[in-house]
Amino acid sequence: MSLLRREEWQHFVRDVDWAFSYVDDEAVYPEWHSGTGKVPREAWLKWEEDYKVTYPEYVATQREKESAAYAVKAALQRSSSFDTLDEGWKSSTKMHFGGIALVEYAAMLGELKMARFGLNGAWRNMATFGQLDELRHSQITTFFGHEFVGKDPQYDWTQKTFHTNCWVPISLRNLFDGMMIAPNVVDLAIELPFTFETGFTNLQFVALSADALQSGDVNFANMISSIQTDEARHSQQGGPTLEILVEHDPVRAQWVIEKSFWGSARAFAALTGPAMDYYTPLEHRKQSYREFMEEWIIDQYIRTIQDYGLKKPWFWDEFMRGLDTWHHALHMGLWFWRPTIWWRPKAGVSKDEREWLREKYPNWEGVYGDKWDVIIDNINANNVEATLPETLPWLCNMCHLPACNPTQSRDGSWRVRDWSLKYDGKTHHFCTNACRQIWWKDRDNVNHETVIDRFLAGQIQPMDVSGILGYMGLTPDVMGDDPDYAAWTKDYVGRSATGLALAPAESEES
Amino acid sequence: MKNPVGPILRMGDEIDKVVAAIEDDNPGKEIEVIDRGSYVRVQAEDRITLTQQTLRAYLGADYAIRSLEAIMSSFNGRIITTSDSITWEKVSARRDALAGRE
Numbered sequence: 001m002s003l004l005r006r007e008e009w010q011h012f013v014r015d016v017d018w019a020f021s022y023v024d025d026e027a028v029y030p031e032w033h034s035g036t037g038k039v040p041r042e043a044w045l046k047w048e049e050d051y052k053v054t055y056p057e058y059v060a061t062q063r064e065k066e067s068a069a070y071a072v073k074a075a076l077q078r079s080s081s082f083d084t085l086d087e088g089w090k091s092s093t094k095m096h097f098g099g100i101a102l103v104e105y106a107a108m109l110g111e112l113k114m115a116r117f118g119l120n121g122a123w124r125n126m127a128t129f130g131q132l133d134e135l136r137h138s139q140i141t142t143f144f145g146h147e148f149v150g151k152d153p154q155y156d157w158t159q160k161t162f163h164t165n166c167w168v169p170i171s172l173r174n175l176f177d178g179m180m181i182a183p184n185v186v187d188l189a190i191e192l193p194f195t196f197e198t199g200f201t202n203l204q205f206v207a208l209s210a211d212a213l214q215s216g217d218v219n220f221a222n223m224i225s226s227i228q229t230d231e232a233r234h235s236q237q238g239g240p241t242l243e244i245l246v247e248h249d250p251v252r253a254q255w256v257i258e259k260s261f262w263g264s265a266r267a268f269a270a271l272t273g274p275a276m277d278y279y280t281p282l283e284h285r286k287q288s289y290r291e292f293m294e295e296w297i298i299d300q301y302i303r304t305i306q307d308y309g310l311k312k313p314w315f316w317d318e319f320m321r322g323l324d325t326w327h328h329a330l331h332m333g334l335w336f337w338r339p340t341i342w343w344r345p346k347a348g349v350s351k352d353e354r355e356w357l358r359e360k361y362p363n364w365e366g367v368y369g370d371k372w373d374v375i376i377d378n379i380n381a382n383n384v385e386a387t388l389p390e391t392l393p394w395l396c397n398m399c400h401l402p403a404c405n406p407t408q409s410r411d412g413s414w415r416v417r418d419w420s421l422k423y424d425g426k427t428h429h430f431c432t433n434a435c436r437q438i439w440w441k442d443r444d445n446v447n448h449e450t451v452i453d454r455f456l457a458g459q460i461q462p463m464d465v466s467g468i469l470g471y472m473g474l475t476p477d478v479m480g481d482d483p484d485y486a487a488w489t490k491d492y493v494g495r496s497a498t499g500l501a502l503a504p505a506e507s508e509e510s
Numbered sequence: 511m512k513n514p515v516g517p518i519l520r521m522g523d524e525i526d527k528v529v530a531a532i533e534d535d536n537p538g539k540e541i542e543v544i545d546r547g548s549y550v551r552v553q554a555e556d557r558i559t560l561t562q563q564t565l566r567a568y569l570g571a572d573y574a575i576r577s578l579e580a581i582m583s584s585f586n587g588r589i590i591t592t593s594d595s596i597t598w599e600k601v602s603a604r605r606d607a608l609a610g611r612e
Contacts, residue, residue, distance in 0.1 A: 007592060050589055053576070060574075205583070206584055207549075209521070225549065229583050232582055232583060
């Protein structure tokens with residue numbers, strides 16, 4: 001028996017937008033969830049996905065993907081490949097497992113919201129597949145990470161991270177609650193599938209897989225690139241939604257993209273930037289973070305936005321300048337406050353590595369070199385204590401990342417700026433101009449308190465580093481430390497040094 | 511390339527055959543292949559198509575075009591899937607066509 005072609009039957013089973021007779025449309029699709037806004041209700045009848053899939057096709061293809069991913073995992077189960085991985089690369093994976101596993105679960109909730117409140121049957125159908133995808137991602141990520149818990153307790157944070165008050169998951173909760181949990185489905189489709197999954201996840205799931213494979217982590221490369229095949233499909237909910245919104249309310253469309261683009265750019269500078277430019281062993285780096293950003297975001301994503309009739313975001317110049325500074329500053333912050341994270345950040349500033357950084361980022365030495373030199377000389381003077389934190393960084397009230405972005409002054413010097421704003425009797429501090437402006441425009445939305453806000457309010461006791469580490473759930477067996485100090489300091493042993501902090505023993509003698 | 515569109519294929523032993531099928535289905539079109547190890551960008555300007563029939567010539571008579579999803583981590587442009595073909599085209603193509611520009 002020959003089967004009907006999909007085109008001959010799919011619309012009958014998918015387009016189920018019948019007229020309600022016992023309830024109002026508003027009762028079924030309330031504005032606060034469905035968010036049609038200025039778009040006439042009937043405009044959503046035009047919503048049509050270009051990436052069409054039926055349920056039989058979906059389950060058959062997903063079965064093939066799962067079989068392939070788990071077959072690779074099984075084949076490597078008894079090999080020693082994990083033990084031979086570089087500690088820096090392992091840190092990239094710990095960061096990924098902990099930072100992503102339960103975000104996938106939150107994304108499933110977002111997809112479920114679209115599957116229920118999406119304003120067209122085709123959209124709801126696609127979101128139903130999307131929620132199954134995200135459930136798969138949450139499961140495969142936690143399962144693959146769990147394998148290593150017995151070898152290294154930091155992998156336990158695969159499942160634990162989002163159940164703690166560590167500053168990293170608080171930052172990510174703030175971003176993703178705003179992107180996946182709080183919005184109505186129209187905004188959600190543009191923030192999550194369109195901006196995040198069409199643009200930024202490619203960076204972490206496809207681009208990073210290139211470094212993973214080079215580093216010998218076949219299993220991880222296979223897992224993340226398999227996940228992204230689902231994203232490539234369900235992210236296509238964004239395009240049809242955007243087309244309709246641009247037609248009826250382009251100002252809203254532009255704002256929603258800009259807000260989510262900026263938040264994603266900040267998070268990926270912290271998550272993907274250090275992994276690509278510092279943790280991945282030098283000989284295994286395929287491209288720099290900036291080059292991957294140019295490939296996936298600057299070229300591909302911006303062309304897509306403009307093809308939909310929208311403009312480059314207003315903060316474009318600030319974003320582009322940040323490509324040379326944000327992730328370097330965040331890397332230094334992650335390294336310096338290493339007891340507050342669940343991976344072992346590799347400093348990655350040996351002479352060879354610095355040469356690579358200078359080649360990729362011509363300003364790197366002038367902005368960061370002298371700071372690392374002080375740290376290096378302290379390590380070589382056997383004064384590691386001087387490189388450990390005794391105070392806390394200011395966390396931006398918008399992105400919750402350390403406010404550590406240098407910008408160049410007219411006299412050529414680089415300074416970290418504070419962008420402040422007084423509102424409602426309180427002074428808020430931001431890491432960038434765009435974080436300040438987005439917070440102001442979005443000030444009535446959900447904003448989590450930063451760890452610093454909580455600290456200053458007395459919620460964290462005792463009010464010192466040990467108190468804050470306890471609050472964040474970091475135990476001595478898990479808290480981060482550099483995996484190999486000698487690897488990046490031995491090049492500089494014996495040089496004359498300035499800027500050394502006095503070692504405790506020397507201070508007592510003097 | 512002005513408006514590159516096309517699939518980004520993840521690591522696997524089918525990539526070369528899929529690229530060959532794309533070349534067969536788009537005669538006269540310059541197909542650019544950028545190999546980054548774990549992923550390969552396959553792209554051409556404005557529009558390319560891939561059919562199940564050609565894929566079957568390379569990957570076996572029972573190959574279903576829906577299976578391409580399992581190796582397509584991403585793509586550039588707008589994708590249009592039917593039961594026997596996939597097309598990637600520049601996002602603005604539909605709008606341009608409606609406006610009578612093409």
